Amino acid sequence: MQVFRFKTGDSVESEVQDFGSSEGAMYLAGGTTMLDLMKLDVLRPDSLVHISSLVHKGIERSKDKILVSAGMTMSDVAEHALIVENFPMVSEALLLSASPQIRNMATIGGNLLQRTRCPYYRDVTYRCNKRETGSGCDAIGGVDRMMAVLGTSEKCIATHPSDLAVSLSALAAVVHAQGARGKRTIPIREFYIAYGEDPIAENILENGELITAIELTIKPAAKNSLYLKVRDRASYEFALSSAAVGLELEEDTIRSASIALGGVGTKPWFVAEVESFFVDRKTTRGTIEKAATRLAKK
Ligand code: FAD
Ligand code: SF4
Numbered sequence: 496m497q498v499f500r501f502k503t504g505d506s507v508e509s510e511v512q513d514f515g516s517s518e519g520a521m522y523l524a525g526g527t528t529m530l531d532l533m534k535l536d537v538l539r540p541d542s543l544v545h546i547s548s549l550v551h552k553g554i555e556r557s558k559d560k561i562l563v564s565a566g567m568t569m570s571d572v573a574e575h576a577l578i579v580e581n582f583p584m585v586s587e588a589l590l591l592s593a594s595p596q597i598r599n600m601a602t603i604g605g606n607l608l609q610r611t612r613c614p615y616y617r618d619v620t621y622r623c624n625k626r627e628t629g630s631g632c633d634a635i636g637g638v639d640r641m642m643a644v645l646g647t648s649e650k651c652i653a654t655h656p657s658d659l660a661v662s663l664s665a666l667a668a669v670v671h672a673q674g675a676r677g678k679r680t681i682p683i684r685e686f687y688i689a690y691g692e693d694p695i696a697e698n699i700l701e702n703g704e705l706i707t708a709i710e711l712t713i714k715p716a717a718k719n720s721l722y723l724k725v726r727d728r729a730s731y732e733f734a735l736s737s738a739a740v741g742l743e744l745e746e747d748t749i750r751s752a753s754i755a756l757g758g759v760g761t762k763p764w765f766v767a768e769v770e771s772f773f774v775d776r777k778t779t780r781g782t783i784e785k786a787a788t789r790l791a792k793k
């Protein structure tokens with residue numbers, strides 16, 4: 496691990512201003528991804544800015560909106576009554592992630608920005624375009640069982656790892672961010688980007704911009720939802736594939752649907768047309784199979 500400067504942030508405002516001028520600076524929240532990757536020599540920041548005390552912790556409700564602070568731990572959000580009652584898929588996605596110890600440390604902001612688990616990315620003896628632009632990709636043609644099949648490019652086939660991001664994509668949540676140019680909101684469906692030419696770029700945050708909160712909207716399809724995760728072992732394991740599904744039902748007719756897939760794409764995978772396909776259809780096996788075929792073709 497290379498030597499680095501450690502700093503506890505003063506305020507969100509001052510840190511997002513200072514960040515750009517501090518070469519090689521990175522934020523540290525719960526550290527459950529960051530410290531792993533530093534020990535593996537994959538990430539080599541010159542300075543680490545600890546943001547745990549800066550980013551507000553709490554969940555607030557205003558009418559049909561719920562604002563979840565980015566600094567809350569995965570455990571606290573998973574068990575919060577407002578989340579369990581209104582967004583079961585979010586609670587389940589969190590509880591099916593990692594382990595209790597990690598969930599007690601790891602934050603919501605850090606979860607959304609964790610790095611891929613591609614084993615070639617995590618081992619510096621292999622070539623990886625995501626670690627070093629233009630160096631090549633040893634995963635292509637290598638051991639690729641856990642790799643993405645949707646949204647891949649010739650440069651990178653790494654799977655997006657966050658279960659939480661899949662549930663938030665299904666619910667079309669909104670990311671609240673703050674950077675040197677001020678505050679802004681970003682629909683999570685526009686937050687992650689396709690790898691394209693440079694797989695190092697994974698989202699549209701600017702240098703030094705912080706995620707401050709996640710906004711969710713209470714709606715029938717969110718209340719009647721679940722997160723299903725298929726993995727190699729029952730705990731402490733990333734998804735081979737997963738589905739976040741919410742349905743607004745009137746008896747056996749679907750009035751609206753919120754759907755995203757995980758473990759299969761280079762970003763949380765959603766297809767708005769497939770959600771619209773469900774509207775006013777019956778909950779039959781035929782409807783589900785037709786929708787699944789459309790989803791796989793996109
Ligand atoms: P950190 O490690 O502190 O930071 C991660 C990244 O986010 C860094 O780049 C940091 O700069 C950045 N960052 C953090 N907060 C902010 C912010 N507010 N604004 C801007 N940037 C920020 N995850 C799953 O979803 N599903 C799993 O099944 C799963 N299994 C796991 C199993 C193991 C063994 C381990 C070690 C991890 C697993 N994880 C899983 C990942 C885990 O959920 C993440 O490591 C964790 O959520 C990261 O949060 P953190 O607060 O520790 O982030
Ligand atoms: Fe790196 Fe992506 Fe290739 Fe994995 S798939 S080695 S992350 S470029």
